[in-house]
Amino acid sequence: MHQRIYIQEVAPRDGLQIEARFVSTADKIALIDALSRTGVAKIEATSFTSPKAIPNLADAGEVMAGMTRHKHVDYVALVPNERGAERALAAGADELNLVMSASDSHGLANLRMTPWQSLERFPAILDLARGRNVFINASISTAFGCPFDGEVPASRVIDIIERLTAMGIRGISLCDTTGMANPAQVRTLCKEVLGRWPELMLTLHVHNTRGMGLANVLAAWQAGVSRFDAALGGLGGCPFAPGASGNVCTEDLVHMFEEMGVDTGVDLDALLAVSRTLPDLVGHDVPGQVVKAGRSSRRYPLPESVRAR
Amino acid sequence: MHQRIYIQEVAPRDGLQIEARFVSTADKIALIDALSRTGVAKIEATSFTSPKAIPNLADAGEVMAGMTRHKHVDYVALVPNERGAERALAAGADELNLVMSASDSHGLANLRMTPWQSLERFPAILDLARGRNVFINASISTAFGCPFDGEVPASRVIDIIERLTAMGIRGISLCDTTGMANPAQVRTLCKEVLGRWPELMLTLHVHNTRGMGLANVLAAWQAGVSRFDAALGGLGGCPFAPGASGNVCTEDLVHMFEEMGVDTGVDLDALLAVSRTLPDLVGHDVPGQVVKAGRSSRRYPLPESVRAR
Numbered sequence: 001m002h003q004r005i006y007i008q009e010v011a012p013r014d015g016l017q018i019e020a021r022f023v024s025t026a027d028k029i030a031l032i033d034a035l036s037r038t039g040v041a042k043i044e045a046t047s048f049t050s051p052k053a054i055p056n057l058a059d060a061g062e063v064m065a066g067m068t069r070h071k072h073v074d075y076v077a078l079v080p081n082e083r084g085a086e087r088a089l090a091a092g093a094d095e096l097n098l099v100m101s102a103s104d105s106h107g108l109a110n111l112r113m114t115p116w117q118s119l120e121r122f123p124a125i126l127d128l129a130r131g132r133n134v135f136i137n138a139s140i141s142t143a144f145g146c147p148f149d150g151e152v153p154a155s156r157v158i159d160i161i162e163r164l165t166a167m168g169i170r171g172i173s174l175c176d177t178t179g180m181a182n183p184a185q186v187r188t189l190c191k192e193v194l195g196r197w198p199e200l201m202l203t204l205h206v207h208n209t210r211g212m213g214l215a216n217v218l219a220a221w222q223a224g225v226s227r228f229d230a231a232l233g234g235l236g237g238c239p240f241a242p243g244a245s246g247n248v249c250t251e252d253l254v255h256m257f258e259e260m261g262v263d264t265g266v267d268l269d270a271l272l273a274v275s276r277t278l279p280d281l282v283g284h285d286v287p288g289q290v291v292k293a294g295r296s297s298r299r300y301p302l303p304e305s306v307r308a309r
Numbered sequence: 310m311h312q313r314i315y316i317q318e319v320a321p322r323d324g325l326q327i328e329a330r331f332v333s334t335a336d337k338i339a340l341i342d343a344l345s346r347t348g349v350a351k352i353e354a355t356s357f358t359s360p361k362a363i364p365n366l367a368d369a370g371e372v373m374a375g376m377t378r379h380k381h382v383d384y385v386a387l388v389p390n391e392r393g394a395e396r397a398l399a400a401g402a403d404e405l406n407l408v409m410s411a412s413d414s415h416g417l418a419n420l421r422m423t424p425w426q427s428l429e430r431f432p433a434i435l436d437l438a439r440g441r442n443v444f445i446n447a448s449i450s451t452a453f454g455c456p457f458d459g460e461v462p463a464s465r466v467i468d469i470i471e472r473l474t475a476m477g478i479r480g481i482s483l484c485d486t487t488g489m490a491n492p493a494q495v496r497t498l499c500k501e502v503l504g505r506w507p508e509l510m511l512t513l514h515v516h517n518t519r520g521m522g523l524a525n526v527l528a529a530w531q532a533g534v535s536r537f538d539a540a541l542g543g544l545g546g547c548p549f550a551p552g553a554s555g556n557v558c559t560e561d562l563v564h565m566f567e568e569m570g571v572d573t574g575v576d577l578d579a580l581l582a583v584s585r586t587l588p589d590l591v592g593h594d595v596p597g598q599v600v601k602a603g604r605s606s607r608r609y610p611l612p613e614s615v616r617a618r
Contacts, residue, residue, distance in 0.1 A: 108615045147609045180605040182568035183527050210605060211561040211598040214524040218492050242609040243602055252520040259491035289520040293552055296489040296519060300456045300551040306417045 002226035004263045007250060008042035008203065009035050012063070013078055014247055015235030017047060017054050019282050025059040027281055029066040034274045035232070036070035039266040040250075044076045044097060044229070048084035054239065064091035074135070080111055085125045095135040097173070098122055102157050103146030106177065110141065110240040115156075119163050126167060137171035138164045139205065144189070145180030147243050154189050161193060161200075171201040173229065176216065178244045179209025183219035190223035205229035206248050207236065208287065213248035214256055221262075228253060232271070233278040233286035249288040251275050259296055268295070311535035313572045316559060317351035317512065318344050321372070322387055323556055324544030326356060326363050328591050334368040336590055338375040343583045344541070345379035348575040349559075353385045353406060353538070357393035363548065373400035383444070389420055394434045404444040406482070407431055411466050412455030415486065419450065419549040424465075428472050435476060446480030447473045448514065453498070454489030456552050463498050470502060470509075480510040482538065485525065487553045488518025492528035499532035514538035515557050516545065517596070522557035523565055530571075537562060541580070542587040542595035558597040560584050568605055577604070 012032050016023050023031075028046075035043050045067065051058035060077070069075060076095040077088035088096055100118035101107035107114050113121065122138070129136060142149075143157050161172055174189065186204070193202055204220040204227070206213050217228055234249030254266045275291045321341050325332050332340075337355075344352050354376065360367035369386070378384060385404040386397035397405055409427035410416035416423050422430065431447070438445055451458075452466050470481055483498065495513070502511055513529040513536070515522050526537055543558030563575045584600045 105611055105615055108618065109612050112614075145605060147607070148611050148615075150606065150608055179602065182565055182605065184569035209598065209602045210564060211523055211558065212565050214520055215527045215565065218524045218527060240612070243607065245602065249520065255519060256491055256521050256524065260493035289518065293488065293518045293554065296454060296491065297459065298456070298552065299459055302414055302457050303418050303549070305421075306414055306457075309417065 001222055001224070002262070004265070005221065005226045005228060005257055006041040007254065007264055007266055008044060008076065008227065008229045009040040009232060009250055010044040010205070010229045010247060011035075011232040011235045011250070013044040013047050013057065015231040015233070017056050018237040018239055019056060019235075021283055022056055023281060025062045025066065028059070028063050031274070031281065032063070032067045034277070036068065036073050038270045038274065039264070040073065041265060042074040042076050042095065044078060047078035048087040049078070049080050061087060061091050064093065076137070079125065081121065082124050082128060085128045089128060089132060089134065093134060095137055096125070096129060098125060098136065098138045099141060100138065100160070101141040101146070102152045102160060103142040103149040105148035106142045106146045106241060109148065110238065115160060119160070122164070122167060135171060136169050137173060137201070137203070138169050139173040139175050141175045141177045141238070143174040144176045144185055145178070147178045147241055154192065157189065158192065158196070161197065165197060165200070170199070171203070173203040173205045175205040176207055177238050178241045179207035179212065181206060181216050182212060183215045186216045187219040187223045190220045190225050194224045201227060203227040203229055207244060207246060208234060208248050209243065209245045214253060217248060217253055233275050233288040233291070235278070235282065235286060246287050251288055252290050255290045255295060310531055310533070311571070313535065313574070314530065314566055315350040315536045316563065316573055316575055317353060317385065317536065317538045318349045318541060318559055319353040319514070319538045319556060320541040320544045320559070322353040322356050322366065324540040324542070326365050327546035327548055328365060328544070330592055331365055332590060334371045334375065337368070337372050340583070340590065341372070341376045343586070345377065345382050347579045347583060348573070349382065350574060351383040351385050351404065353387060356387035357396040358387070358389050370396060370400050373402065385446070388434065390430065391433050391437060394437045398437060398441060398443065402443060404446055405434070405438060407434060407445065407447045408450060409447065409469070410450040410455070411461045411469060412451040412458040414457035415451045415455045415550060418457065419547065424469055428469070431473070431476060444480060445478050446482060446510070446512070447478050448482040448484050450484045450486045450547075452483040453485040453494055454487070456487045456489070456550055463501065466498065467501065467505070470506065474506060474509070479508070480512070482512040482514045484514040485516055486547050487550045488516035488521065490515060490525050491521060492524045495525045496528040496532045499529045499534050503533045510536065512536040512538055516553060516555060517543060517557050518552065518554045523562060526557060526562055542584050542597040542600070544587070544591065544595060555596050560597055561599050564599045564604060
């Protein structure tokens with residue numbers, strides 16, 4: 001089990017895309033800039049999708065142009081197609097996060113493509129990126145189950161990874177888009193993937209829809225995974241996946257690992273300070289728990305009855 | 310790792326004790342009766358404490374007298390002292406759950422006794438129970454940390470268990486009273502305890518204060534623990550432990566294990582049906598997530614855009 005893990009903060013993309021209200025470009029930039037100073041390894045800054053599909057992220061280019069890049073942070077852009085890839089490359093993304101689904105119905109609902117159609121489109125995106133200093137990651141949505149199709153066999157996910165790695169892709173994210181995964185399933189799939197592709201940069205992306213977020217993260221870590229997506233405050237959700245709710249919460253994940261003695265590279269106090277700004281930013285309470293309860297090391301004053309003894 | 314786990318439902322005690330409003334005796338009885346039909350192994354029905362200290366459970370005797378006992382369920386009463394034990398025995402409890410703290414300050418705040426004073430009092434309670442067909446469990450609060458004193462060394466908990474087992478006590482609950490435990494700590498302590506006392510009926514009791522509830526349960530299960538306390542809806546908290554919030558949620562815990570293929574003995578649908586009555590019972594929303602999201606196996610209809618293809 002790795003004693004150092006790496007966090008990709010996805011709140012600016014996965015978090016803000018689903019919010020009821022548009023977060024201003026200036027506020028998005030301020031959020032990314034604040035996150036850049038917390039020690040996270042990567043920030044998924046935005047998504048170069050159709051503004052019609054995801055109006056909240058219509059300002060993707062302005063956000064990437066306005067943010068201040070920190071040398072220790074990789075800035076990632078989600079891209080669903082060639083047009084998105086061109087825009088993300090023009091914006092200077094350090095990494096393109098290609099997205100596809102493991103299940104037919106979610107693929108069709110989210111991207112209007114089956115997994116096999118997505119795989120046919122990816123080489124054209126890779127061609128656009130060739131010769132540029134940009135890392136390519138592929139996110140496999142509904143890798144642990146689909147809200148429409150139900151169970152997604154591990155063999156299908158393995159088959160998809162086989163094809164992705166054959167294209168030269170070295171980064172894969174297994175995404176539990178609607179929080180259907182359980183720890184036994186996460187452990188089995190992650191072990192199988194890392195067993196077959198030990199050099200793969202494998203990331204786990206989970207949602208906390210059914211309360212298993214941190215348990216699934218723990219199971220993946222035990223299976224050898226050291227890269228995790230998480231969203232500040234537990235924001236997040238997929239507009240094209242009914243029942244989706246927030247991502248696993250970054251500060252709660254960082255807190256758990258730090259308490260376990262595992263280095264996350266993140267300054268938890270700095271992260272909590274940014275988290276405290278979220279309710280004002282999005283206009284509602286957010287699910288994160290450590291920001292409310294304080295760290296496990298928090299001490300309370302003795303009650304009067306004890307002090308008086 | 311055990312393929313069958315046993316659930317003690319603690320909402321009627323740990324859940325209702327902290328609620329702002331008094332739940333009527335009839336409603337408590339109805340809750341216990343409904344829980345009795347779900348397949349949980351034990352129900353902590355009430356606490357025989359001073360009505361001044363815990364006014365919400367002042368009707369402990371009436372509750373125990375009014376509920377309908379199910380032959381497959383053990384009905385447990387929490388008892389802080391001899392007076393409580395006498396009342397619990399008179400009420401026909403199947404099990405007395407003696408309570409003490411691992412830390413001095415929480416012991417003084419909650420029970421007006423240090424751990425060592427509690428240990429001196431226990432033999433008198435055991436004398437009362439001798440010759441009766443009643444199981445004795447001892448719950449060790451703040452076993453993973455104290456909100457006043459901070460870190461609680463594992464050696465102190467081991468020392469306490471040594472003394473409890475020397476008295477003939479065969480059931481011990483390790484309680485993370487204010488959700489300070491992390492999975493590495495839970496694994497280490499549970500492994501040590503089960504290594505030393507393989508025959509011990511060891512129960513893990515965790516609160517989800519910092520989001521680690523199910524991760525801690527998973528870690529304990531991996532360490533060989535098969536008995537878990539949990540509260541329906543994630544109710545719960547200790548009035549004498551600042552920062553305490555809800556117990557790990559029973560239906561979320563059952564759902565996780567059932568999804569993992571581990572038998573809980575519980576009918577999850579029946580449990581979810583009882584959980585749906587909670588907001589009306591306590592007058593507010595509760596933290597449980599599966600009751601809102603549905604099981605992982607929940608399916609949604611295909612969106613029109615996909616159906617129209």
